[in-house]
Amino acid sequence: MENRILKDENDRVDGFLKVTGGAKYFAEYELPGLTYGVLVTSTITKGKITALDTKAAEKAPGVIAVLSHLNKPSAPAYEQEGGSQMKIFYTDKIFYNGQPIAIVVANTFERATYAASLVKATYAKEEFNTNLDKALKNSKAKKLQGQPDYKRGIENAYKTAEIKIEQQYILPIETHNPMELHGIIADWRPANKVTVYAKTQGVKATQGTIANVFKIPIENIQVNSEFVGGGFGMGLRTWPLEIATVMASKHIGKPVKLVITRMQMFTMVGNRPTAIQKVGLGATKDGKLTGITHTAFGETASYENFTEGVVNMAKFMYQCDNVNTSYTIVPVDLGVPIWMRGPGEATGAFALESAIDELAHELDMDPLDFRIKNDPEMDQQKNKPFSSKNIKEAYKLGAEKIGWGKRKNKPGSLIEGSWQTGYGVSVGVFNANRGKASVKGILRADGTLLLQSATSDIGPGTGTGMGLIASKLLNIPTSKITFELGDSSLPPAPSQGGSATLSTIGSAVNDVCVALKSTIAELAANSNMDATSNFVDVLKKNKLPSVEITKESQSGKERDNYSMYSFSIHFVQVKVHSLTGVVKVSKIVSVGDSGKIVSSKTARSQMVGGAVGGIGMALTEEAIVDHRYGRYINNNFADYHVPVNADVPEIDVIFIDKPDFLVNPMGAKGMGEIALIGFSAAVANAVFNATGKRIRNLPITPDKILA
Amino acid sequence: MINFQYLRTTSAKSALVLLQKGKNSKFLAGGTNLIDLMKRGVTAPERLIDINHVPLKQIELIGTKIHIGAMATNSAVADHALIKEKLPLLSWALQAGASAQLRNVATVGGNMMQRTRCGYFYDTEMPCNKREAGSGCGAIDGFNRMHAIFGTSEKCIAVHPSDMCIALVALDAEVVLLNSKGERKILFKDFHRLAGDTPQLDNNLRPDEMIVRVEIPLNNLAKNSYYLKVRDRASYAFALVSVAAGLELLNNKIVNVRLAMGGVAHKPWRLTTAEEFLKGKDATTENFEQAAKLSMTDAKGFGENNFKLKLAPNTIIEALNLAKSKA
Numbered sequence A: 001m002e003n004r005i006l007k008d009e010n011d012r013v014d015g016f017l018k019v020t021g022g023a024k025y026f027a028e029y030e031l032p033g034l035t036y037g038v039l040v041t042s043t044i045t046k047g048k049i050t051a052l053d054t055k056a057a058e059k060a061p062g063v064i065a066v067l068s069h070l071n072k073p074s075a076p077a078y079e080q081e082g083g084s085q086m087k088i089f090y091t092d093k094i095f096y097n098g099q100p101i102a103i104v105v106a107n108t109f110e111r112a113t114y115a116a117s118l119v120k121a122t123y124a125k126e127e128f129n130t131n132l133d134k135a136l137k138n139s140k141a142k143k144l145q146g147q148p149d150y151k152r153g154i155e156n157a158y159k160t161a162e163i164k165i166e167q168q169y170i171l172p173i174e175t176h177n178p179m180e181l182h183g184i185i186a187d188w189r190p191a192n193k194v195t196v197y198a199k200t201q202g203v204k205a206t207q208g209t210i211a212n213v214f215k216i217p218i219e220n221i222q223v224n225s226e227f228v229g230g231g232f233g234m235g236l237r238t239w240p241l242e243i244a245t246v247m248a249s250k251h252i253g254k255p256v257k258l259v260i261t262r263m264q265m266f267t268m269v270g271n272r273p274t275a276i277q278k279v280g281l282g283a284t285k286d287g288k289l290t291g292i293t294h295t296a297f298g299e300t301a302s303y304e305n306f307t308e309g310v311v312n313m314a315k316f317m318y319q320c321d322n323v324n325t326s327y328t329i330v331p332v333d334l335g336v337p338i339w340m341r342g343p344g345e346a347t348g349a350f351a352l353e354s355a356i357d358e359l360a361h362e363l364d365m366d367p368l369d370f371r372i373k374n375d376p377e378m379d380q381q382k383n384k385p386f387s388s389k390n391i392k393e394a395y396k397l398g399a400e401k402i403g404w405g406k407r408k409n410k411p412g413s414l415i416e417g418s419w420q421t422g423y424g425v426s427v428g429v430f431n432a433n434r435g436k437a438s439v440k441g442i443l444r445a446d447g448t449l450l451l452q453s454a455t456s457d458i459g460p461g462t463g464t465g466m467g468l469i470a471s472k473l474l475n476i477p478t479s480k481i482t483f484e485l486g487d488s489s490l491p492p493a494p495s496q497g498g499s500a501t502l503s504t505i506g507s508a509v510n511d512v513c514v515a516l517k518s519t520i521a522e523l524a525a526n527s528n529m530d531a532t533s534n535f536v537d538v539l540k541k542n543k544l545p546s547v548e549i550t551k552e553s554q555s556g557k558e559r560d561n562y563s564m565y566s567f568s569i570h571f572v573q574v575k576v577h578s579l580t581g582v583v584k585v586s587k588i589v590s591v592g593d594s595g596k597i598v599s600s601k602t603a604r605s606q607m608v609g610g611a612v613g614g615i616g617m618a619l620t621e622e623a624i625v626d627h628r629y630g631r632y633i634n635n636n637f638a639d640y641h642v643p644v645n646a647d648v649p650e651i652d653v654i655f656i657d658k659p660d661f662l663v664n665p666m667g668a669k670g671m672g673e674i675a676l677i678g679f680s681a682a683v684a685n686a687v688f689n690a691t692g693k694r695i696r697n698l699p700i701t702p703d704k705i706l707a
Numbered sequence B: 001m002i003n004f005q006y007l008r009t010t011s012a013k014s015a016l017v018l019l020q021k022g023k024n025s026k027f028l029a030g031g032t033n034l035i036d037l038m039k040r041g042v043t044a045p046e047r048l049i050d051i052n053h054v055p056l057k058q059i060e061l062i063g064t065k066i067h068i069g070a071m072a073t074n075s076a077v078a079d080h081a082l083i084k085e086k087l088p089l090l091s092w093a094l095q096a097g098a099s100a101q102l103r104n105v106a107t108v109g110g111n112m113m114q115r116t117r118c119g120y121f122y123d124t125e126m127p128c129n130k131r132e133a134g135s136g137c138g139a140i141d142g143f144n145r146m147h148a149i150f151g152t153s154e155k156c157i158a159v160h161p162s163d164m165c166i167a168l169v170a171l172d173a174e175v176v177l178l179n180s181k182g183e184r185k186i187l188f189k190d191f192h193r194l195a196g197d198t199p200q201l202d203n204n205l206r207p208d209e210m211i212v213r214v215e216i217p218l219n220n221l222a223k224n225s226y227y228l229k230v231r232d233r234a235s236y237a238f239a240l241v242s243v244a245a246g247l248e249l250l251n252n253k254i255v256n257v258r259l260a261m262g263g264v265a266h267k268p269w270r271l272t273t274a275e276e277f278l279k280g281k282d283a284t285t286e287n288f289e290q291a292a293k294l295s296m297t298d299a300k301g302f303g304e305n306n307f308k309l310k311l312a313p314n315t316i317i318e319a320l321n322l323a324k325s326k327a
């Protein structure tokens, strides 16, 4: 990355390129002879294609090929039995409305679009169901265990508690819909060499999937994905549409670019699925939790199973001897979901953290005091101490900042004209993951450091964080450090997901820098130099242009002995208009307890982005399916409402910023997920505090307030 | 999608000639609605007549009326000093619509002609009488949260989505149309239609006509007017319900009043009964409440939009109070 203008060590290394248009995203690569693909999608929800008329499309100007199950473009793995049933172009079955059934390739995008409109499919329709609620009420509908049932102590102990609540919470489909549309450029060349420009959260994962499907050696495949315009999880797998594009390139022997439409972003690249959850909580009269039961039902597809960690938090977040959970996945006739920011946990936290607020209300306790009272000393699920947890301090700092003292425990107490004010709090938690990764470091005599790893940056600022880690260890200014990523030929790293990148890749950067440091020290000693000599002088004296070290790094035994989590506390103030039902989030304080903050600016950005996503989840986002047709009603950015600037107040971010060296050598835990997890419950709790109305199905739109 | 011809013209007269020549021709103004409809296959004109170079962008006071050309952009009108001073209601209504980028290209004529945002209308795989006569109404038993509560028909319950038009109907605007015989004027309130048995028709513009301007008489409402738009997010969302309220007060007595509502009917909905009730009365919350109640007598919900039966009167009361407290 060149052209960096860093005013401050904490500035984003790619900031200049991003705001000036210099950052090149996958769709911007111009390859010689590039052709353009456009997908044809199913217009029924379930059944079979009985005929596909591609003649008119094939004859349309500029069309090179029309590929579908009729001509089965070569993909050796798809010729075998097993695996997902959704083998694109190897099945005539329709599993959901909007499923890709053909790709039209032409010499311009416009021509491909036109020709795609000429492809006519005929179907044999079958009965379908896209409605989770309906499936739950149908005893014959398939239901699968999403996670083993969990039980500690007495089952459903809440039922016999002195004070109890039992409620149902519903989340609608939420879509990732990052600004950048999904797609890929595939360039299949002679001798089965393939280069792709992808929008992926894992270049190695994309490489592996292509190798598997086409049965060619991994080394034949080069995946490039230097810049990604947002992912939120949807780039954690290689979708059928990407395979279709590789097939097309292989078939026609030319590079093919596919960029899907905004409407297609709703159907074929996953979502955060609808979930229906029940939470039962019981406590003693003086506010000690005595029972937690969390039961969740989430959607999956008919052709593939999808699970996420919806009911984890109930098992360890609060001190409680009796806990039981279950999580069931229910196939519906929609495209398969994919993990979305705060996967599972954000869904579960809405239910659990709303329920905690409801129980505190029943107890006539301040919900913050109730949480503090039930804060566990250790993880009761794993029966291990937490590696670190500063939640009480986080409660205190956040409460002070938002002005929690102004909150009245009695809902509907703060009224000014038509506006009612309320305060809400909620907790978020996510595994402090760390995986295995390799990093290569090249220290050069010109005073620069090059670091390389096949990791990704979907936006959090991977390169910036890594540069700061290296800068500290080697005492090199970040302006002299380059971190290369998004290239499958670099040393292997896992996909960017689960808030693990800083912890995983950062640890490898740490290890490489430590090793480089001792190499320099050795060289210095061998050439009779002072051990603290500058590496530039040492390399020059040794007539070396550079030294190079590659290290693989992963966590040690500490992981077995401790429970490791990142925590967040979200405080919000809302104003609710009593006549129109409009809810405004008027203040936000998010506190992150995620170890040492390595990169202050990008860390803050994570929390800010999480809060904005949280406003969307709480107040505006809902992808609506008309279950009579299995089709989305609001599949565009005018009708699917993500928050706009005017919905977002000033966001205060506070970090506890205490290192946890049990997790990794930087003492830093991940924080991409906790920024969002729990936020929607804080808003719902604040709305209750403002109005006395408990909204248990998101999003909280004016109609629900007025109901 | 079908191939189409693109033509450009620089005069209203020649635009009309081109319109009459083609079987299925459409004017292209800002294109913010038309192009979307073409992409979705909802409409497939054989020719597009680009009228962006037709000089119809004037915003001027002539006698006692403000004339606004059909090709004036939404932002040009909203930001114009004359409009801000004399017709602030129109300025606010425009600013409440769409986004800054859209308003920069969207025109007055196009805004009046924009089609409903009903999701079924946009999806050619679903039934919709407005798009395809006789195919049924997807919304009536489906997702109708955004739909009409007034003047509905069994055939269609769509709403006209414009904000600008709500202000224009409240302001007693007139629409000037041009055809081969010359100009014809109709009252703004008569421009749009109810769905009735012909939901495919949104308005009374004849196929051989062009909108050339709107004319708005001056009034004394500027001091006490308000456009209140209730929506699912603070900006860039269509109205659940919106109210344009204008009051002319003399010692808290209502000398003159204009009330219109958006998001509730197939056309901009003028609340004449409420206006008549309020005229000559004191500007009190009690009277506003009574007026709101009177406005709702014929309202009917279809399930998901039942909340509008409550939201609509509440919004009327709030808008009147806000208009009043402006002074």
Ligand SMILES: Cc1cc2nc3c(=O)[nH]c(=O)nc-3n(C[C@H](O)[C@H](O)[C@H](O)COP(=O)(O)OP(=O)(O)OC[C@H]3O[C@@H](n4cnc5c(N)ncnc54)[C@H](O)[C@@H]3O)c2cc1C
Residues within 6 Å of the ligand: A637, A638, B026, B027, B028, B029, B030, B031, B032, B033, B034, B035, B070, B071, B074, B096, B097, B098, B099, B102, B105, B106, B107, B108, B109, B110, B111, B112, B113, B114, B161, B162, B163, B164, B209, B210, B211, B212, B236, B237, B238, B239
């Ligand atoms: C995402 C999005 C959000 C929006 N939000 C809002 C909102 O909140 N509130 C709101 O009010 N609007 C909203 N709009 C609608 C917007 O205001 C209209 O799309 C716009 O005003 C149309 O004007 P245009 O000039 O682009 O029309 P075009 O798209 O060019 O034309 C629309 C129609 O008008 C016809 N036409 C244009 N000019 C004339 C003329 N002079 N004589 C006869 N026929 C003519 C065209 O032939 C066409 O049929 C939104 C639109 C979008 C895309």
Ligand code: SF4
Residues within 6 Å of the ligand: B116, B118, B119, B120, B121, B127, B128, B129, B130, B131, B136, B137, B138, B139, B140, B155, B156, B157, B158, B199
């Ligand atoms: S309400 Fe009108 S526009 Fe919507 S589906 Fe029914 S007929 Fe079509």
